[in-house]
Amino acid sequence: MVDAQVVHRIGMLTRLQEIDTRLAELAAALAKMPSRAAAIDDRLQAARARVEEVKADAADDLAMIRRLEREIAATEEERSRYQRQQASIKGNKEYAALTAEIAAAVEHISAAEDEMLQLMEAEGAREEAVARAESEFARVSAATAEELQDLSAEESALKGEQVRLLKAREAAVSDLPEADLRLYEKIRSMRDGIAVVPVVGTSCGGCYQAVPPQRVAEARAAKKLVHCEYCGRILTKS
Ligand SMILES: [Zn+2]
Structure with missing residues (x-):
């Protein structure tokens, strides 16, 4: 069972990332x-x-x-x-x-x-x-x-x-919960403006390092926010 609230937060974070990426462009x-x-x-x-x-x-x-x-x-x-x-x-x-x-x-x-x-x-x-x-x-x-x-x-x-x-x-x-926003802004400021990335295959869509299967599964499950262990970006299911 996915957590509807977490799904919503991830959705909002993803939306925010899309907006910010386009604003930067x-x-x-x-x-x-x-x-x-x-x-x-x-x-x-x-x-x-x-x-x-x-x-x-x-x-x-x-x-x-x-x-x-x-x-x-x-x-x-x-x-x-x-x-x-x-x-x-x-x-x-x-x-x-x-x-x-x-x-x-x-x-x-x-x-x-x-x-x-x-x-x-x-x-x-x-x-x-x-x-x-x-x-x-x-x-x-x-x-x-x-x-x-x-x-x-x-x-x-x-x-x-x-x-x-x-x-x-x-x-x-x-x-978006304030803590999520703070986290998002912090990662974004440290990682070239990109805080939320999809898992691409079995790799982080931000730094392209391999994501362990356990984390890929967690990102899919959407029960909590999952981070790339190398770059710290928030991972979403592709
Ligand atoms: Zn990464």
Whole structure:
């Protein structure tokens, strides 16, 4: 004959363990929420940074084109000035010096023009890169907004379950003899939050040590609380 009162106490302890195990899972899941939200935001910030980067590259190239334009115009002016000076010069030496200056200016202009042309040719590719980064940002932005919404819904659900379980815990606790509750809390605090385990085959479901047949029989009989002799956890029939 099983003892109905003991069966009830074991039932309540088992229920309490289920609640506490789930509460621990919920707490762990909720603790991960901020870092999960941060990881989602990191992806958004990376996509934003990429847009800024390609835009900055494009702006740099544009600034370089403007600088080359000014440089070409200034060198053109220099060249004209040398040519005007040359027209009024009589000495061969000075004339030759100005010829060299003019040749250097022409070479400088040609090099600057080549560089500018290359930059202008790359303009299409730059615009494409900006457009690609912007469309990627739009995609990531929409996806991450959805993920954050899902995460927030998940968090609400976890918190809701937490509130329900805390109420259920109160009910289970009020239904348990105080000595049982103290014992349960003591074992739980010493054994990784697990105080009540089933006998699995002929082993303790907590520490997996063999449980002597006599104890297995006692756990089945449910006439008293039976403990694992190694870890001290309360054994229930599987
Ligand atoms: Zn054990």
